[in-house]
Amino acid sequence: MGINSIVNACSHLQNSSRAKLGLTSLPNNKYNLLLALAMHRAGFISGVTRGGPNPPLPEQVISEEAPDPNKFEPVTSANVATRRLWLGLKYWDGKPVMRNVVPVSRPSRLVMAQLPQLNRIARGFEGGQIKGLNLGECLFLSTDRGILEIREALEKKVGGLVLCRVS
Amino acid sequence: MSVTRPATRSLLSGRLAVVVPIPPAPTCHRSFHSSAPLAVRSRPRFRNILAKDMGLDTPKKVESFAQKKFPKYSPAELAQLRTLYSPEQIAALQAGEAAIDPKDLTIQGRLRVDPYVLPYIDDFSDIQPIIDKRPRKNAPPDPNARFMNLDEFTLDLIQWADSDAARKGDVTGQLKKLTDFVADEYKNVAEGKWPGKVRDQAREAFMAYLQAQSGKPEKLGDGASVGGPTDADILEYILERSSMTDNGLKSNSSMAPALPNKVPGVAGLYKNAIDPEDEGLDDSGIYRELKKSTGMTVKQILGLTVKVLHVRSVVNQTRLGKIRSASVQVIAGNKDGWLGLGQSKAIELPIARQKATMMAIRNMKPIPRYEKRTVFGNLEAKVGGTIVRLNARPPGFGLRVSHRIFEMCRAAGIHDLSATMPRSRNPMNSIKATYEALLNQPNPDEIARGRGKKLVDVRKVYYGGATE
Numbered sequence: 001m002g003i004n005s006i007v008n009a010c011s012h013l014q015n016s017s018r019a020k021l022g023l024t025s026l027p028n029n030k031y032n033l034l035l036a037l038a039m040h041r042a043g044f045i046s047g048v049t050r051g052g053p054n055p056p057l058p059e060q061v062i063s064e065e066a067p068d069p070n071k072f073e074p075v076t077s078a079n080v081a082t083r084r085l086w087l088g089l090k091y092w093d094g095k096p097v098m099r100n101v102v103p104v105s106r107p108s109r110l111v112m113a114q115l116p117q118l119n120r121i122a123r124g125f126e127g128g129q130i131k132g133l134n135l136g137e138c139l140f141l142s143t144d145r146g147i148l149e150i151r152e153a154l155e156k157k158v159g160g161l162v163l164c165r166v167s
Numbered sequence: 168m169s170v171t172r173p174a175t176r177s178l179l180s181g182r183l184a185v186v187v188p189i190p191p192a193p194t195c196h197r198s199f200h201s202s203a204p205l206a207v208r209s210r211p212r213f214r215n216i217l218a219k220d221m222g223l224d225t226p227k228k229v230e231s232f233a234q235k236k237f238p239k240y241s242p243a244e245l246a247q248l249r250t251l252y253s254p255e256q257i258a259a260l261q262a263g264e265a266a267i268d269p270k271d272l273t274i275q276g277r278l279r280v281d282p283y284v285l286p287y288i289d290d291f292s293d294i295q296p297i298i299d300k301r302p303r304k305n306a307p308p309d310p311n312a313r314f315m316n317l318d319e320f321t322l323d324l325i326q327w328a329d330s331d332a333a334r335k336g337d338v339t340g341q342l343k344k345l346t347d348f349v350a351d352e353y354k355n356v357a358e359g360k361w362p363g364k365v366r367d368q369a370r371e372a373f374m375a376y377l378q379a380q381s382g383k384p385e386k387l388g389d390g391a392s393v394g395g396p397t398d399a400d401i402l403e404y405i406l407e408r409s410s411m412t413d414n415g416l417k418s419n420s421s422m423a424p425a426l427p428n429k430v431p432g433v434a435g436l437y438k439n440a441i442d443p444e445d446e447g448l449d450d451s452g453i454y455r456e457l458k459k460s461t462g463m464t465v466k467q468i469l470g471l472t473v474k475v476l477h478v479r480s481v482v483n484q485t486r487l488g489k490i491r492s493a494s495v496q497v498i499a500g501n502k503d504g505w506l507g508l509g510q511s512k513a514i515e516l517p518i519a520r521q522k523a524t525m526m527a528i529r530n531m532k533p534i535p536r537y538e539k540r541t542v543f544g545n546l547e548a549k550v551g552g553t554i555v556r557l558n559a560r561p562p563g564f565g566l567r568v569s570h571r572i573f574e575m576c577r578a579a580g581i582h583d584l585s586a587t588m589p590r591s592r593n594p595m596n597s598i599k600a601t602y603e604a605l606l607n608q609p610n611p612d613e614i615a616r617g618r619g620k621k622l623v624d625v626r627k628v629y630y631g632g633a634t635e
Contacts, residue, residue, distance in 0.1 A: 043618025092617030135544025136614040 003110065003161075005031050007103040010164045014101040017089050023055050028083040034147040035140060035163065036087055042138050042149050044098040044166055046088035050075075053082055061088040104130065104139075104162040113141065114159040122150050130162060137167040224274075233269035236278070240264070296424065303419045312413035319412060327404060328396075348372040453521070460529055471531075472578040473499045473524055476571050477594045481512060495519040496598055499527035500578025504539070507531030508602045534579045535608045538562070538626075541583040543611060548604035553596035557604050558585045572601050579605065 009026050016024040026032045028050060036048045047061040052073060075083055090097040105111045117127035121139065124132040133139060139150040143160035153159065218224050223232075240248070249257055279285075294302060315323060346354050348369040353361050361369070396404075409415045441450055442458075445465040449455070454465050461468070477496040482489045493516040500506040509526030513519035537543050537559060546557040555572070560583040566573050568586040571594060576584055588597060615622035 043620055090617065093613060095617075097617040135609050135611060 002031075002107065003105050003163075004107045005029055006035060006163050007106060009035060010101040010103040013087070013089075013098060017096040017098045017101075020091065020096065021089055023058065023061060023086060023088055025051070025055070025084040025086045028080075028085050031142075031147075032085055034142075036085055038140055038147045038149055038152075039087075039098075039166065041152075042140075042166070044090065044138070046090050048088075049086050051084055051086045052079070053084065056086055058088070061086055098166055100167045101164055102166075103164045105164075111162045112160065113162050115154070115157060118150055118154055118159055122154055133165070134167065137165055139165045229270055229273050233273045237269040237272055301419075301424070305417045305419050308418055309411075309413040309416055312411040312416070314411055320410070323408075323415075327408065343373075343376060345369055345373050348376070457525055457528055461531070468528060471499050471501055471528060473497060473527065474574045474578060475520060475523075476574060476598055478516070478520075479595070490514075493519045495523040496595060497523040497527045498575055498578050498598070498602075499524065499531055500575075500580070501531070502578060502580045504534050504536055504580050505531045506534050506575060506579035506602070506605065508598065532606060534581070534605045535610065536579075536581060539580065541581060542605065543608045546604040546608060548600040548607065550596040550600040550603065551593065552591035553588065553593050553600050554590050555597055555600040555604055556587045556589065557601070558587075559583070560585050569597070571598055575601055575605070581605075 005027065009032050012024065012026065026036065033048070036045065039045050040048055047063070049056050049061045050072065051060075073079065111129060113121065113128065113130060117130070118141075120127040121130055121132055124134070126132050130139075133150070140163045141148055141150060141153050141158075141160045142163055143153055143156075143158040145153075145156055145158055147163065148156065148158070148160075222228065245257075248260070252260065345358065349361065349365055353365060358366065407417075409417070441452075442455070445454075448469060449465045454468050457463075457468060458465065475495060475497050479494050481492050481494045483492070484490075492512045492514050494510065494512045495516070497509045497511075497520065498506060499509070507527040507530035509523040509528070509530055511519050511523035511526055513522060535543060540562060541559045541564075542557055544559055548555050557568075557572075560567075562583060564583040564585070566576050566582065566584050568576065568584055569588065569592070572584075572586050575598070576582075586601075611622055611624075
């Protein structure tokens, strides 16, 4: 699948967030899962849960506890294609927390950023082809330590493939 | 085409064809709209119920209804009426009652039963200025009257001077006279024949009396100066006395009746032009409404920074011609985080400017400022084809912005900012877009709370906080 699943996820999340949906789903793959978890760490989504074509209960999505494995349908080679990731979207003060989700890398043009570049971007200056971050903006990168937010990447001193900017 | 063809053919081959008389055009009844004609619409859905069918027009029914609805006065009622009206009025009332047959009232009269019915059938005792004509108390003017000639006028003036009207305000009419201060034996004797001692005493007493009455010393012996017509009497003579040979006939005034002293319903709503709280700064009352709506004093309002940013001439094209007006955009700010934008149009430029200023002051809203000097992050707003981008800048950067944005920043108390307008730089829209951008700034605290994060401004941690 590669990067295009991320691009699709970006568009889908922006659309469903602007449509004020409470719960939405992405295809279940590793890339989407890692992005969803990074967004969850950054506070853009309220929860991530694995599920089938039908949405899980809202409590399951936002619960802090580890889910009971008996309640979940086990993933088999027969049903793996229908598995989806269910994300809880967040709203504050009547507005979506995640208003803009813009993909940076595209399948036709992958954008890489090394550490000095990221340093500049995180402080709001232009770095290479990427514009500096504005107030409240986040940049997600795919590194060899997983998908990280730009500040996490700077902490771990890794650069990588720039996926998307979220604000 | 198929409809018109036979007629065309017959006209073209008219030599052999029989001349067909053209039917006269229908007189009217072209339908101009699709709704049903009035005659069709007004037909009731039910048959009318006639009084005859219900047996209500029999003499017996009519009489019972008349007795019930229009009863005659009972002796007790008559006695009560006599306390209210004079015998002549009672006679007139009874004559009027006798003139109207209750049966006629029953058959021909329309007694209203709707909820808006008046509390009386007809009551002419009260004059209601809205529905009644003004009563004409005086007789109609004399058609044969003409203006007085000099002799008649002089005679009339003498008559007026002798009359009580001229002495209405005359103190002598009510005051004692000199003869009241002498003994009874001299009262019918002329003053010149009184003994000198009696005359002196009487004059002294009379003078003392007059002084006590008026509080002013009067000249002795000058009878004309004591009392006489007042200024009001003279004015009444000039304005109201008839100058025609109609024996002072008064005419009916065509003036509308004056309003009562205090009109009910608006008591307490009269505006006082000058408010002592303004300390003489707003004698014309321009800021009165503004004071009420903003809660500021006139001194505070006058202390605001007000700037006309853009003036343009606009035209309304009517069928009679072009109507030019001036359109003005004004900003108002307190140089400490409040900014308002007002736009107004008027035929006259000063009026438009004043209206826009008032609106700007009324529209003042708080502008979020980072460290009271710049904006939060990079802002962008679009109005029409104009995009304004405002960028937060470090302390000491200054205002590197276009002149209109500079004025807005100065009025709002923003000191460090840079701005670009990448597309159209329309003056009016650039002002609007800047105002919109300044108002819609992201709030970092709200963003942090939405994401469930803790937010710390490191500038305040490392540098001991920015100057407040």
